[in-house]
Amino acid sequence: MPRSMSSDRLVQWDDDSNRPHKKLKHSTTISETSVIEDDADSSTQMGHSIKTIPKSDRWVVTRYLGNSSRSSVYLAESTIEGEEDYLPYEMTIKSIEISQASRLMNEEKFLSRLQNPFVVSFYGHEVTIEKDEKDPLLEKMYYNTLQEYSSGRNLATHIERNRGKLPEDDVRSLANEILLGLKYIHEEKIIHCDIKPKNIILPFENNLFAQISGFGKAIKKGSVEYGEGLGNRRGTSRLLPPEVMMDMVLDYGADVWAFGCTVLEMLTGERVWSEFGKLDWEGWKTLIGESGSVPYIPNYLSDKAKDFLAKCLERDPSKRWSVDSLLEHEFLKWIDEDEEEEIYEEEEDDFYDGIEDVDEEYEANLEAEAAVEEEEAIEIDEEYPKEESEDDL
Known part of the structure; x- marks a missing residue:
């Protein structure tokens, strides 16, 4: 019988491998009762009713963008003027009821200390009190984080809009930038734990540039929570490496494996393991942890791309290449020496x-x-x- 997610307190993952992608919808100004999706998460439906819109004297919500890690995500404009204004004109608001905000708070813990062009910027948080959507006489507290807004899209949407695989030159450029972000994160002794196309932001509409977001599952190596690296299973099920899936042994190599899956999805336009169809948790355990398989790397890719992916998707974490080594791989070089x-x-x-x-x-x-x-x-x-x-x- 498949084990449910709730039966293991150590498990922190989202199985989004079989959810259909949704195409971007034209956005409209948000109202109190309804909103049009704008690159919303696939778990939300068109016309999803959003009744609890966070309100503040410092910003005003203008659009609903979707959801991330159970939080509702909005576009907002700053209403503060003067020398004390440290907020940009436009920003992203992630909002969730404070009793469920542990993941959002975890993300804030890391983003508030990271300053790097390849990591999304963070501007602080605010707690707001909103009317209960079921009973207007009751009030609820919401935790809202203020982050950099990207006029572009996330990588998952970009792949879909390009009708599948991306040009290898584009993949090379984006892979290099993601690696530079991971290098910085790992130097700060942080394991991201959830690298995937949805958590890679392309901040500019017409200029490919990658930023890492989605730190809700991140953990600091050496912390009390991390311990010796044992007993931690974090991430998205289809992107978990074998050592995390089976033995719950977590280290920087988990990010490298998930990064390799992300690069593979850019090159093929298909989600890793998609040929196996819909799987439950036991199915993922068998496929990734026990079968000895690695994600399929098509022969039509260039030799350098195939070798690069093989270095990322090495089942033995001791043989898997590090971020620093990958940055020196020939795949990331634009031209040969000759x-x-x-x-x-x-x-x-x-x-x-x-x-x-x-x-x-x-x-x-x-x-x-x-x-x-x-x-x-x-x-x-x-x-x-x-x-x-x-x-x-």
Whole structure:
């Protein structure tokens, strides 16, 4: 009989592997009773009624964006003006009833100390009191975190909008940026525990740039909670590595495995393990933990891409490559060394040819400018004759 999630207090995961993707809907201004989805999580339905909108003197909600880790996510605009205003004009508000805010508070604990271009920015939190959606006479407290708003989308939506796989050059660029974010996070002794396309933000609409978000399941290595790294199972079931799935042994390598799954999804447009259909928890345990299998890497990918993925998706965590090693992998290099040398020589020749052209043009310009300056100097001297003086102060 499949074990339920609630039966194991140590388990912290979301099984979203078989939920259908939803296409982006055109957004509208939010009202008190309803909202149109704008890249909402697939567990929400179109026309989902949002009755508890967080209200504050510092910001006003303008749009409902979806949900993340059980929190409702909104776009808000700052209403603060003056020198004390540290909030951007637009920001993301994550809101949840305070009794259920442990994951949101955990995310805040890490985001509040991280400052890196490849990690989403954090601006603080605010507790608000809202009318109960079932009984207006009752009130509830909500925990709201204020984070950087991205005009782009998350990576999962970007993959879907591109009708599947992304160009390898785009994947290379995004993979490099995600790795740089992970390098910084790991240097801070933090294991993210939930790297996946949905938690990778592309902050600009027309310019690929990746930021890591979704720190609700993160843990600090060496903390009391982490202990010796045993007994921790955190993440999304389809992206858990074998050592976490079976033995609950958690380390930085778990992020590398999930990162490899994310890169594979970018390259193929398919979720990892999708060929096995819908699985319950026991099915995931058997597939990932016991079968000895790794996610399928298609032959049509380039040799460098396949090798890169193989280094990420190594079942033995002691043999799995680290973030630092992956950053040096040939897959992330834009061109080969031979091609680079050839391009350098061509650019060098063009450079010196350009210098000769510039020198000739420069000398001609100097002669022309000298003639103009001589003519202008004569005119100025005639109009404003120089007066003798002791010193110019």
